[in-house]
Amino acid sequence: MEQDTRLVPISENGERVLDLMKTDRRQASQLMQALSRDEQVSLVSHQATRNPKGAQELLFLLDDDEGREIVQDLGDRPLFRIMKSQSSTHIGVLSLVNPERLQAVLDLDQELFSTKGVTDPQTAYHWLVSFLEEHDEVFGRILKSIDLKVVASAFQDKIVRPTSASPDEVEEETGTPFPADFLVKLDGGELKPDDLEVTDEETLDVLTKIHMVDHEYFNELVSLMIREEDLKTRAAEEALDRIHQQVGDMSGVTEEAEAMFIPLEE
Secondary structure, rough: OOOOOOOOOOOOOHHHHHHHHHOOHHHHHHHHHHHHHHHHHHHHHHHHHHHHHHHHHHHOOOOHHHHHHHHHHHHHHHHHHHOOOOOOOHHHHHHHHHHHHHHHHOOOOOOOOOOOOOOOOOOOOHHHHHHHOOOOHHHHHHHOOOHHHHHHHHHHHHHHEEOOOOOHHHHHOOOOOOOOOHHHHOOOOOOHHEEEEEEEHHHHHHHHHHHHOOOOHHHHHHHHHHHHOOOOHHHHHHHHHHHHHHOOOOOOOOOOOOHHOOOOOO
């Protein structure tokens, strides 16, 4: 995980950018562009601690290329704070983030990987819904950049049964409550979202987009959901292993996560 290695003191002009954002966005943008790259990075990093949503607005004072360069130089923790502050809606800054960094950012979420040693499916679901508005190409890259088990854990409890299921059709040998024709489609890569019965329309929307972007990924995802029973535990254990391999014990690093979280409206 990347650390904050480029932080420099915030100058008077940097502080003025924060003040001008409230009254004169155009002048704030000009002043932000005039700062050195190191100070731009520091300003966004410091603001991410105090006001994560405000840190995102700082990035939006610049054009996409400049914003992308600053995001690239941000440590994972400031980036996590910014993204977490938006994770119940659409994460505007996501278009500036290299998808390959997303797993490292998600690993910092102590709501996602709880102290109970499991992955929280509702938090995983909130993250995925927040990715939904991205363009198909970006959404596809995001999916391939994060742990498939995390994605599967978000939807596993939302799948009720395939729409054609009946007691007489259950394939006893598989140990799953899914009929033989459903499993044939799944194994043949022909399964579609309409073959599933889910608990809510939003889940179907996300699964439909996943299928549209990458039908092979969709089939692998559904296969994992219906055939694995310990996804929540395995995903959390693997996240903990990744963290320990990179930076050691991370307990307590993101205590502010819960305070920043805004639940989705039912």
